[in-house]
Amino acid sequence: MTATDLHVEASLSELARIRARIRSAAGTLGVEPAAIGGLVQVVDEWVTNVIVHGYRGAAGEVHIHVDREGEDIVVRIRDSAPVFDPATAPAIDPDLPLEQRPLGHVGIALIRELCTVFDHRALPDGGNEVTLRRPTAAAGHKGAAT
């Protein structure tokens, strides 16, 4: 089992290639087939967020590192876009009336739901690194079977 590193242009046209590489890496790293879809989804949602809301059409790069840590698959995604901590994005409060719910990024809410860990750090020289962690097994986490 070997880690996978992927450097791509910050372009929506790269999304399909990224998903293909994540599927391939997940298989190599022993992620159960039923858990691969959710992994692909969270990476796709975050990279889309970086391209659309981070770089906002400007040129840039995204670096994706995928590895296995014990029984988890861990993805670290770096960019050079302005610092954005997803923890500052509005959460979904199910008790809040719909008209009072703050706007946020749809993809971020999905990532929160599908990952056991969703961490962000601002890089010393600018940019962002997020860590996404999910079990390699399909059972044991909400959404893991997707």
Next chain:
Amino acid sequence: MKTTIERISDSAAVLALAGELDASNYQELIDTGQNLYGEGVRTLVLDLSDLGYMSSSGVVAVHSLALVYRGEEPHDPEAGWQAFHAVQADADSGTRHDSLRIAAPNDDIDAMLDRTGINRFLPVFADRDSALAG
């Protein structure tokens, strides 16, 4: 993503999606569905049997089309959760958009439709024929 249009009648059509629906192409789906509405289609089946992946952008596109087929304007693509507020509002009100129907989503997409609440206001059918039958 490849789209194939099958006109069933002057007012009904099947729009089959193949490949992957994401932020790079979801606007194409909205545009195609809007064009069909402009041509007089009032019942549209989205056949997802050959669609392998749908991101949250695809969900926004589906809900936008639901609004179009209800005679309303589609969402602003940048609306984010506003689109999902509308989804939730529809679900809470019991509003069903029978003029737009979803057929044959795979397990991952079906889970996505459930997670985002789309399947609470749009009918989802096991296959294309049952969707056409309504």
